[in-house]
Amino acid sequence: MQVILLLSLSNIFMTIAWYWHLKGGMNKPLFGVILLSWIIAFVEYCLAVPANRIGFAGGWSAGQLKVAQEAIALIVFGIFMVTVLDEPLHWRHGAAFTCIMAAVAFLFVGK
Template identity: 50%
Template sequence: MPVIVQTVLLLILSNLFMTFAWYAHLKDQGGKPLLLAVLASWGIAFFEYLIQVPANRIGFTELSLGQLKILQEIIALAVFVPFAVLYMKQTLSLNYLWAACCLAGAAYFIFKK
């Protein structure tokens, strides 16, 4: 499997974990003690790191550090938007589209030879 495909798939999976670690407690544990939310988030984030670190190591064999970072941000937004709309029941706005356009521009420049 090509390095870029491995990297993208692992980053998508790691971002699913991290998005839940960062934001799911806002919906699920709003009335619970902060320490409980922190510990639950750390527990979820542990699995994210088990995927994120290999993704970056694999990706860095063919991508620059800047390319890895922009790729990560694009994937983070691509994972976050469905999470926000479907899980957190947030309203989708045009601002998500404008943010995606900015990231597309960033991707163009960082991957341009």
């Protein structure tokens, strides 16, 4: 549970670092946007690295950690996309999410 919580928090910071500037920040100087994004991403790394270490030490494989991170990233990004960027969800988003969740299931079945 600690791994999922840390990965979730890291993905919130990652999504903000990568996409915050798309709404309201497009007129800001690129260098400043990059610098602020790197500062935000530092927090993401401070959460993701321990999450991966704890998960790996707890018996998760690197593949399981990566696929879990991608599934969490899609959930976080979907919420961000709808609430911050005001973009609608389409059936394609659901289909893509289903494929990622199937990948998660394949890596965790029998483990």
